[in-house]
Structure formats: structure tokens, C-alpha cells
Amino acid sequence: MVDLRAQTNVGRKTALSLVLIFVSVAYALQQHLGNAPATTVVSTASQAQEISIPAPVQPTSSPSPEPSSVPAQNLGPYVDGAYTGKVADAYYGNVQVQATIVAGNISDIQFLQYPTDRKTSQQISGRAMPILKQEAIQAQSAQVDTVSGATEISNAFVTSLGSALAQAKK
Amino acid sequence: MPIVVEIADAHVSAADIESVFAYFIDVEKRFSFFKDDSEVSRMNRGEIRELSPDMQEILFFAEKTKQESHGYFDISRPDGRTNPSGIVKGWAIRNASRLLLAKNIQNFCLNVGGDIQSHGKNENGSEWSIGIRNPLKRNEIVKVIYPRGAGVATSGSSERGSHIYDPHAPKKELNDVVSITVIGLDVLEADRFATAAFAMGNDGIIFIESLPACEGYQIDRNGVATMSTGFPQYLAR
Numbered sequence: 001m002v003d004l005r006a007q008t009n010v011g012r013k014t015a016l017s018l019v020l021i022f023v024s025v026a027y028a029l030q031q032h033l034g035n036a037p038a039t040t041v042v043s044t045a046s047q048a049q050e051i052s053i054p055a056p057v058q059p060t061s062s063p064s065p066e067p068s069s070v071p072a073q074n075l076g077p078y079v080d081g082a083y084t085g086k087v088a089d090a091y092y093g094n095v096q097v098q099a100t101i102v103a104g105n106i107s108d109i110q111f112l113q114y115p116t117d118r119k120t121s122q123q124i125s126g127r128a129m130p131i132l133k134q135e136a137i138q139a140q141s142a143q144v145d146t147v148s149g150a151t152e153i154s155n156a157f158v159t160s161l162g163s164a165l166a167q168a169k170k
Numbered sequence: 171m172p173i174v175v176e177i178a179d180a181h182v183s184a185a186d187i188e189s190v191f192a193y194f195i196d197v198e199k200r201f202s203f204f205k206d207d208s209e210v211s212r213m214n215r216g217e218i219r220e221l222s223p224d225m226q227e228i229l230f231f232a233e234k235t236k237q238e239s240h241g242y243f244d245i246s247r248p249d250g251r252t253n254p255s256g257i258v259k260g261w262a263i264r265n266a267s268r269l270l271l272a273k274n275i276q277n278f279c280l281n282v283g284g285d286i287q288s289h290g291k292n293e294n295g296s297e298w299s300i301g302i303r304n305p306l307k308r309n310e311i312v313k314v315i316y317p318r319g320a321g322v323a324t325s326g327s328s329e330r331g332s333h334i335y336d337p338h339a340p341k342k343e344l345n346d347v348v349s350i351t352v353i354g355l356d357v358l359e360a361d362r363f364a365t366a367a368f369a370m371g372n373d374g375i376i377f378i379e380s381l382p383a384c385e386g387y388q389i390d391r392n393g394v395a396t397m398s399t400g401f402p403q404y405l406a407r
Contacts, residue, residue, distance in 0.1 A: 132396050133397050133402075136394055137304060137306075137312040139307075140301065140311045140312060144299045144300060144314055145288075145298050146176070146288075146299075147281075147301045148284045148300055148303065149284045150284065
């Protein structure tokens with residue numbers, strides 16, 4: 001396994017982020033993209049705790065703060081409520097998320113829009129199906145110089161979430 | 171979007187590296203769909219009489235890719251505006267690579283958000299190696315390829331492996347393909363064909379197979395990869 005983040009600091013590599021993503025967004029993204037269950041709560045370091053989400057969030061128009069079921073301790077950087085992010089273009093279609101803030105922290109992120117409108121049934125005409133080799137993917141331990149992976153929808157996710165959190169800022 | 175510029179030539183200066191970043195920042199300014207004063211935005215508002223040669227070239231590649239992909243690749247949006255982002259990234263990396271070659275820098279690797287153009291050898295004098303990220307487990311690499319100067323691009327979504335669903339049809343199965351990595355003559359070729367192939371869903375790898383100078387590695391949601399016939403040639407160090 002290769003630590004993708006450490007890689008940018010090795011040798012002469014110089015990294016620059018054109019899109020400034022504040023730490024909480026990156027952390028939320030990581031939490032969301034990882035295998036963490038939907039009920040995991042991103043908490044401040046000083047008050048690490050897990051809170052279950054009271055109920056699934058219904059899509060609402062933005063912003064619509066609702067009273068928190070958690071007592072007064074509102075230590076996080078955001079005002080409680082559900083905030084709908086702007087629609088971001090993921091090239092294949094639009095991505096829009098809704099962030100729910102509980103006790104000042106992100107407690108849930110739901111997708112209101114996600115690209116699903118691909119014309120998958122359309123065939124590439126007049127071409128016989130080639131027999132292509134298949135394999136189960138397997139983790140490689142090799143060190144590599146750099147890494148290629150998908151980004152488009154991740155970027156749209158960050159854009160939409162960033163605008164949702166901007167509304168939630170104290 | 172993270173940009174990593176690695177130059178292995180002994181005579182490289184900080185200014186050389188800076189010039190690459192400066193170029194990407196300039197491209198972002200000029201061709202961003204989201205910046206109001208970019209040429210793309212001004213074009214979309216009908217404010218431009220004559221497009222710059224760069225814009226014309228970007229639109230040329232967009233049209234070419236649309237035709238080659240039977241319409242799957244299309245930069246015109248439902249609202250009538252044009253979003254050439256699907257071409258701009260690969261095009262900009264290709265140009266930055268030419269910029270370095272013009273300075274007689276021969277050994278480098280440019281990685282912009284997973285789209286990669288390498289040239290020459292790495293710092294150890296070996297072939298540049300590129301890991302294909304596991305779209306289902308982001309900190310894992312599932313394949314190591316040695317492009318030997320070819321371009322590499324991956325299109326897909328890393329999120330689909332986890333808890334993503336369509337809120338309008340929660341039970342509906344999403345497409346099986348989570349990512350497709352394409353190796354092409356240069357990064358522009360790799361990028362535009364990766365984008366088109368991903369839009370084709372399961373048929374993407376068949377499209378890549380049909381292109382004479384492209385190879386691909388497509389991964390589905392169950393962790394099964396399908397590779398084009400010539401792909402294994404890039405696995406040899």
C-alpha cells in the first residue's frame with residue numbers, strides 16, 4: 001500500500017492546490033468516502049464523541065435550520081441545520097449535496113443529485129464483442145512514482161459541499 | 171485539484187517548476203467554466219467575436235472527440251452553454267509537457283488530478299511508474315504501469331463504491347463501472363478517450379479496444395477489472 005498523501009512531499013515533488021479546500025471539508029469527504037457508516041459524526045478534537053443521527057434528512061430548500069436534538073453544547077464551527085449545496089457540474093451530470101449540522105459539526109451528507117442519465121443501453125454499432133481478459137483487482141505493495149485515479153465527481157462533491165457549509169458557517 | 175510536478179533532470183531550477191504552475195493557473199483563469207471573466211464564460215455570454223487560437227483548438231478537440239465517441243462525449247450542456255472542461259485538463263498538461271521539452275527538460279512527470287504525462291526517466295534512472303488507484307478503496311493501488319512516455323488518465327467516480335444512491339430512484343442500480351484508466355499517445359488522447367469511455371458505462375472498454383493507439387483498464391463495482399488486449403505491455407518494467 002502506498003500513502004498517497006505522503007507522496008507529494010517526497011524528493012523534488014512540488015504540490016500546489018488550485019482549489020482551496022478547508023480542512024473540515026477534506027475531513028468530511030474522507031469520512032464520507034471511507035467505509036465509515038452514515039451515522040459517524042465528525043467531531044472536534046476537544047470533544048470527540050459519536051452521535052446518532054435522529055432521523056434521515058428529507059430534501060429541503062436552503063437553508064432551513066432546524067432545532068438540534070443535542071443539548072446546548074454547540075462547539076463546532078457551524079450552525080445546526082440542513083443546508084443544500086449548489087449544483088456542481090461533474091461533467092457527466094450534476095452533483096448536489098445536503099449537509100446536516102448537529103451540535104455544530106457535520107453529521108450527515110446526502111446526495112440530492114447524482115449523475116445517472118448515461119445512455120448505457122446504446123451499443124457501439126457494428127462491432128463484435130471482443131473477448132477481453134478479466135481479473136479480480138488486488139492491492140499492490142509496490143512503490144510508485146505517482147497515482148492515477150478518478151477525480152471529476154469528487155471535485156463536484158467538494159464544490160457542492162463547500163457551498164453548503166459556507167451557508168452553515170457561524 | 172492537486173498538481174504534482176516532478177522533474178528529475180539535474181539542471182532543473184525552481185523557476186522551471188514555477189513556470190509549469192504559472193501555466194496551469196493561467197489556463198484555469200482563461201478556460202474555467204466557473205470564472206465569470208474567463209474566455210469560456212465570455213463565449214457563453216456571446217461577448218466574443220473572435221475566439222483565441224487556443225479556444226479554437228480546444229473546441230476542435232471537443233468536436234473530434236464527440237464524433238469519435240459517437241456522441242457520448244459532448245461539451246454542450248442542456249442549458250445551451252458550452253463546458254469544455256473535459257478537454258482543457260488533458261490539453262493543458264500536454265502543453266505544459268511541451269513547455270518543459272522546449273526548455274530541454276527531458277525527465278519529468280506531470281500529474282494533474284490523476285491525469286499524467288511523463289517523459290524520460292525518474293530520479294533513479296528507471297521508467298516512471300504509475301499506480302492505478304483502487305476506486306473502491308482510495309488508499310490502495312491495484313496496478314502498476316510503466317507508460318514509457320504515453321499519457322495516462324482515469325475517469326470515474328471513487329464514491330460509487332460506498333454509500334451512493336440516486337435519491338430519485340434509491341433502488342435503481344447504478345452503472346457497474348466505477349473507473350476506467352486509459353493509456354494513450356499523450357495525456358490529451360488518454361484524457362478525452364477516458365472521459366468518453368466512462369460515459370459509455372460497461373461498453374467503455376470495448377470502445378477503448380476499438381481505438382488503435384489506446385489501451386484501458388476498467389474496474390467495476392465488484393472489483394473485477396477488464397483490460398484491453400494490449401494493456402499488459404505496460405505492466406513490464
